[in-house]
Structures are given as structure tokens and as C-alpha cells.
Amino acid sequence: MPTASLRFPRVKQPASGLRALVLSFYLPALMVTLGQGLLVPILPLYAADFGISYALIGLVLAGEGIGTLIADVPTGMMQRRFGDKQVMLMGLLLKAVSLGLLFFAASIWVVLLLRLFAGFGRSMYTVSAHVYITNHVEPGQRGKAISMYGGTFRLGGFIGPAIGGLLAGMAGMRATFLVIGLVTAIGCLLVALFTQGQKIARRKAKDAGHGLHLVAVLQQHKRILASAGTAQVFGQMIRAGRTVIIPLYAADALSLSIDQIGLIISLSVAVDFSLFMVAGWLMDRYGRKFAIVPCFGIQALGMALVPFAASFGGLLFAATVIGIGNGLGSGSMMTLGSDLSPAGSRGEFLGVWRLIGDVGHTGAPLVVGVVADALLLSSAIWVIAGSGLLAAGIFTFLVPETLRKPPLATA
Numbered sequence: 001m002p003t004a005s006l007r008f009p010r011v012k013q014p015a016s017g018l019r020a021l022v023l024s025f026y027l028p029a030l031m032v033t034l035g036q037g038l039l040v041p042i043l044p045l046y047a048a049d050f051g052i053s054y055a056l057i058g059l060v061l062a063g064e065g066i067g068t069l070i071a072d073v074p075t076g077m078m079q080r081r082f083g084d085k086q087v088m089l090m091g092l093l094l095k096a097v098s099l100g101l102l103f104f105a106a107s108i109w110v111v112l113l114l115r116l117f118a119g120f121g122r123s124m125y126t127v128s129a130h131v132y133i134t135n136h137v138e139p140g141q142r143g144k145a146i147s148m149y150g151g152t153f154r155l156g157g158f159i160g161p162a163i164g165g166l167l168a169g170m171a172g173m174r175a176t177f178l179v180i181g182l183v184t185a186i187g188c189l190l191v192a193l194f195t196q197g198q199k200i201a202r203r204k205a206k207d208a209g210h211g212l213h214l215v216a217v218l219q220q221h222k223r224i225l226a227s228a229g230t231a232q233v234f235g236q237m238i239r240a241g242r243t244v245i246i247p248l249y250a251a252d253a254l255s256l257s258i259d260q261i262g263l264i265i266s267l268s269v270a271v272d273f274s275l276f277m278v279a280g281w282l283m284d285r286y287g288r289k290f291a292i293v294p295c296f297g298i299q300a301l302g303m304a305l306v307p308f309a310a311s312f313g314g315l316l317f318a319a320t321v322i323g324i325g326n327g328l329g330s331g332s333m334m335t336l337g338s339d340l341s342p343a344g345s346r347g348e349f350l351g352v353w354r355l356i357g358d359v360g361h362t363g364a365p366l367v368v369g370v371v372a373d374a375l376l377l378s379s380a381i382w383v384i385a386g387s388g389l390l391a392a393g394i395f396t397f398l399v400p401e402t403l404r405k406p407p408l409a410t411a
Contacts, residue, residue, distance in 0.1 A: 018137070018141065018144065018145055018148070021133075021136065021137075021145070023190060023193075023194040024190070024191070024194040024195040024196065025129070025132065025133060025136075025149070025195070026148060026149065026152055027187075027190055028088075028092070028187040028188075028190040028191045028195075029129065029149055029152045029153070029187070030152045030155065030156055030187075031183050031184065031186050031187030031190065032092065032095075032125060032156075032184060032187045033152055033153045033155070033156030033157060033160070034156040034159070034160050034163075034183055035099065035156075035160070035180045035181075035183040035184040035187075036156060036157070036160065037156045037157045037158070037159065037160015037161050037163075037164065038160045038161070038163060038164035038167065038176065038179065038180045038183065039099070039160075039164065039180055040157075040160065040161040040164060041161045041164050041165045041168065042164055042165070042168045042173045042176055043060065043061060044057060044060075044061060045168075045173060046102070046111075046173045046174075046177075047060040047061070047108070047111065049173075050107070050108045050111070052108050056108060059112065060108070060111055060112060060115055062362070063111075063112055063115025063116050063118070063119060064115050064116075064118045064119040064122060065119060065358070065361070065362045066116060066119060066362075067115065067116040067117065067118060067119015067120045067122070067123065068119040068120075068122050068123040068126075068358055069119075069355065069358050069359070069362060070116075070119070070120070070123075071119065071120045071123035071124065072123050072127060072351050072352075072354045072355035072358060073214070073348075073351045073352060073355055074351070075087065075091075075123045075124045075127040075128070075347075075351055075354075076127055076214075076347040076348045076349070076350055076351015076352065076354070077214060077347065077348055077351065078124070078347070079127070079128065079131050079346065079347025079348075079351075080345075080347055080348070084128045084129075084131045084132040084135070084347075085128075085132070085191065085195045085196070087124050087125075087127075087128040088124070088125050088128040088129060088132065088191050088195065089188060089191055089192055090121075090124055091120075091121045091122065091123070091124025091125035091126075091128060092121065092124075092125050092184060092185070092187055092188035092191060093121070093185075093188050094117060094118075094120060094121035094124065095117075095118050095121030095122055095125065095184050096121075096181045096182075096184035096185040096187075096188055097117075097181065098114045098115075098117040098118040098121060099114075099118060099177055099180045099181040099184060100177060100178055100180070100181025100182070100185075101114055101177075101181075102114055102174070102177040103174045103175065103177045103178050103181075123354070126354065127347070127350055127351050127354050129149070130334055130337065130338070130350045130354065131346050131347050131350055132195070133145055133146060133149060133334075133338070134338040134341060134346055134350070135346065139338075139339065139403070139404065140284055140403075141284060142283070142284070142335050142338050142339065143279070143280045143281070143282070143283025143284035143288065143291070143331070143332075143335050143403075144277075144280035144281065144283075144284050145280070146280070146331035146334045146335045146338065147276045147277065147279040147280030147283065147330045147331035147332075147335070148276065148277070148280065148331070149331055149334070150276055150279070150330035150331035150334070151273065151276035151277070151330060151331075154269065154272060154273040154276060154330070155273060157269065158266070158269050158270065158273055164176060164180075167179055213345070213348065214348045214352075216345075217342065217345050217348045217349050217352070218352065220342075221340070221342070221349065224340055224399070225352065225353075225356070227394060227398040227399050228336065228340065228394075228395075228399045229353070229356040230394060231390075231391045231394035231395045231398070231399060232333055232336075232353075232356050232357050232360060232391075233356060233357070233359055233360035233363075234296075234360065234387040234388070234390045234391035234394070235292075235295075235296050235329075235333065235360065235387075235388065235391035235395075236333070236357045236358075236359075236360030236361040236364070237360045237361075237363065237364040237367065237384060237387040237388075237391075238296060238299050238300065238303060238364070238384050238385070238387050238388035238391065239299070239326060239361065239364075240360070240361040240362075240364035240365065241303070241364040241365070241367070241368055241384035241387070242299070242303065242319075242322050242326070242384070244364065244365045244368045244369075245303065245306060245368060245377075245380070245381055245384060246261075246264060246265060246268070246306070246315070246319050246322075247261050247265070248368075248372075248377060249306055249307075249309070249315065249377060249381065250264060250315055252377060253377065254309070254310075254311065254312070254315060256312060256315070260312055263316075264312070264315055264316050264319050265319070267316065267319070267320065267323075268316075268319040268320055268322060268323035269323065270323075271320050271323035271324055271327060272323040272324075272326045272327040272330075273327065274327065275324065275327030275328055275330065276327060276330035276331070278327070278328065279291050279295075279327065279328050279329060279330040279331060279332065280330070280331065282328070283331075283332065283335055283403065284403070287401045287403045288332065288335055288336055288339065288401060288402050288403055289395060289396070289399070289401050291328055291329055291332050292329060292332045292333075292336065292395050293392050293395050293396050294325065294328050294329075294392075295325050295326065295328045295329025295332060295392075296325065296329065296388045296389075296391040296392040296395070297325070297388070297389070297392040298321060298322075298324055298325030298328065299321075299322050299325035299326055299388045300325075300385045300386070300387075300388030300389040300391075300392065301321060301325070302318050302319070302320075302321030302322035302323075302324075302325060303318075303322060303381060303384055303385035303388060304381075304382070304385045305317070305318035305321060306318045306319075306381050306385075307378045307381050307382070325388075333357055336399075336402060337349075337350055337353040337354075338350075339402035339403070340353070340402060341353070364384065364387075367380070367383060367384070368380045368383075368384065371383050
């Protein structure tokens with residue numbers, strides 16, 4: 001699609017620097033992702049204590065993702081009625097309560113229901129946060145602003161599991177859920193006190209002159225959603241697939257210990273986290289595709305190296321390459337979605353955009369499992385590597401650059 005076919009409405013952005021977003025946006029996001037990270041080491045063990053099958057344990061782990069998929073588009077539509085701040089508050093409150101109530105859950109069916117509600121709350125928060133940051137940051141600073149948002153998720157995901165394991169060891173698994181609910185509630189309180197999103201968002205929608213409904217948004221932007229959306233599905237597949245491929249290959253093909261697997265994953269995540277500022281700089285200085293295409297291309301290369309790894313060092317090298325690629329794309333899909341979203345209907349568009357990404361993220365583990373069962377684990381690795389290569393190719397040739405640089409001053 002040629003660049004000229006895309007029309008971005010010029011909307012006056014509020015004068016709000018990135019420092020002003022620390023309390024209103026970044027710190028609440030850190031609380032949310034820290035709570036998510038605390039959950040990682042204890043949720044599978046908590047579910048297993050109910051004496052259920054592996055299939056049900058997997059359903060518990062997937063419950064939040066399923067809830068997110070269900071709620072993404074309705075959440076986008078809620079932005080017009082309630083505003084971004086209000087939906088963020090509702091989502092964080094729902095998520096905090098759902099997590100805290102796991103302390104009292106007496107049956108696995110209650111647990112499944114609470115995980116589904118947590119997914120609803122997560123979707124309400126993440127879609128609203130995406131609308132909020134889009135409305136409050138100039139397009140020329142979006143890459144940096146959203147990559148920092150991605151950095152908070154990486155930080156919480158890095159330190160959260162270790163803290164969660166320690167808490168569970170000292171206070172027990174069920175008590176840890178109360179702490180997780182409290183941490184998420186702190187994020188909700190920060191949004192309530194410091195976020196000023198509703199009036200600005202509504203005024204922007206009014207100033208845009210017209211409000212597109214969901215069907216109209218899909219019709220008007222169907223070509224770019226088809227191209228960029230397909231690329232995002234493939235890109236999110238390799239991002240999610242690496243979290244399944246690396247542990248499975250390490251255990252099944254190399255017979256590495258749990259400690260060694262954990263070290264490989266931690267080092268890969270550390271490399272990933274170290275590059276989020278570089279990603280933002282690339283996107284704002286040179287263009288979104290200067291971060292997006294290398295992100296998925298390098299991840300595809302790293303994934304293709306995995307089947308050739310014959311030792312701890314070889315797998316660590318491949319995982320590090322994957323971490324470099326993912327780090328270079330920190331916040332890239334959100335930044336692209338922000339650029340593409342129409343000013344009058346950001347909520348509807350970004351709800352659909354989020355759903356597209358979540359389909360790829362949720363589907364990757366299923367793809368790995370099906371292909372590995374039908375063929376071999378190495379075959380699944382090549383499929384996931386291919387998804388990264390497809391993402392890089394589609395973004396290169398079929399998706400236009402969305403960073404609009406100001407024209408050079410003439411003498």
C-alpha cells in the first residue's frame with residue numbers, strides 16, 4: 001500500500017512531556033506488570049494443588065488471555081462512552097479484586113472464573129492505556145514514550161517472578177495473591193490520583209469533527225488492518241513462541257537443568273530489557289520500520305539458530321540473539337497502532353489492533369504444541385522462525401512508514 005493512501009488527521013496534542021507521565025502512566029504500569037510477574041512462579045503450582053489434569057492447569061494459565069481476547073473490542077468501544085481514565089480505573093479494580101479473591105477460591109471452577117475476569121480487567125487497562133498515551137504524546141515522541149512503557153513491562157516481568165517465589169516461600173502461595181491484588185490496587189490508586197485523561201480524550205474526539213463507529217472503522221481501514229494486522233499476528237507469534245520453544249528445547253533436546261534453563265531465560269530477558277531506549281530512539285529518529293523490521297528479522301535468525309544449539313552455551317547464544325531482536329522492537333506494535341489510529345475513533349481502532357496482536361500471542365503456544373506433536377519440536381521451531389521472517393517481510397514491503405517528519409525549513 002503506498003504511503004499516500006494513508007491519511008492521518010492532524011490533531012493538536014496536549015503539551016505534556018514524558019516526565020509528566022511518570023506518576024500518571026509509567027508508575028501505574030509498573031505496578032500492574034510487577035503484579036503480573038509475581039504471579040508467574042506460583043500460578044501453575046497453585047492450580048496443581050487442586051489435583052487437576054495438565055489440561056485444566058493449562059486452561060487456568062490461559063484463562064486471563066482468553067478473557068483479554070473476549071474483552072479487547074468491547075473495551076475499545078467503551079472509550080467513547082466512559083473515557084480512557086474511567087475504563088483504566090474499572091479495569092485495574094476488576095483485576096485487583098480478581099487476583100485477591102484467588103486467596104479464597106475453594107474450587108478450580110472459581111479459579112477459572114476469576115482468571116477470566118482478570119483478563120477482562122487486563123484488557124480494559126491495556127487498551128485504555130494505549131489510548132491515553134496516544135492522546136498525550138506528540139507523534140514525534142511516541143516511539144520513545146511507548147518503548148518506555150514496554151520497558152516497564154519488561155522490568156516487572158524480570159523482577160516479579162523472583163519476588164513472587166520468595167513471597168510464596170515465606171507466606172505461602174495463597175497469601176501471595178493478596179499481595180498481588182494489593183500491588184495492582186496501588187496502580188489503580190495512582191491512576192485515580194494523577195491521571196487526567198477523560199476530558200482531554202473527549203475533547204479530542206469532539207474536535208475531530210466526526211466519530212467513526214466500529215464497523216465504519218473496520219471498513220475505512222480494512223487494507224492497512226489486513227497488511228499490518230497480518231504482520232502483527234506473525235510478529236506476536238515469534239514473540240510468544242520463544243517463551244515456549246527455549247524451555248522445551250533446553251529440557252527435551254539438551255537435558256539442561258531447571259537452574260540452567262532459568263539462567264538462559266533471565267539473561268535473554270536482561271538483554272531484551274537493556275534495549276528499550278534504543279528502540280524508542282530508532283522509531284522517533286529514523287522511522288518505525290527501522291525498529292520493527294530488524295526486531296522480527298533478528299528474532300527469526302535467533303530462532304533458526306536454536307535447532308543447531310548443542311550445548312548450554314549454544315542455546316544461550318541463540319536466546320541472546322532473540323532477546324536483542326525483541327528488545328529492538330520494544331513498544332513498536334503499540335507505536336504503529338497509535339500512528340494508524342484515527343483521532344476520532346482511537347478506542348475502536350486500538351481495541352481491534354489489540355485483539356489482532358493477542359490472537360498471535362495466544363495462538364503461538366498452540367501452534368508449537370500441535371506441530372511438535374504432529375512432527376517434531378524442531379519442526380515447530382522452524383514454523384515459529386518462519387513467522388518472524390514473514391512479519392519482517394510484510395512490514396518491509398506492504399506496510400508504509402507512519403512517522404511523519406516535519407518538512408525541512410527553507411531559507
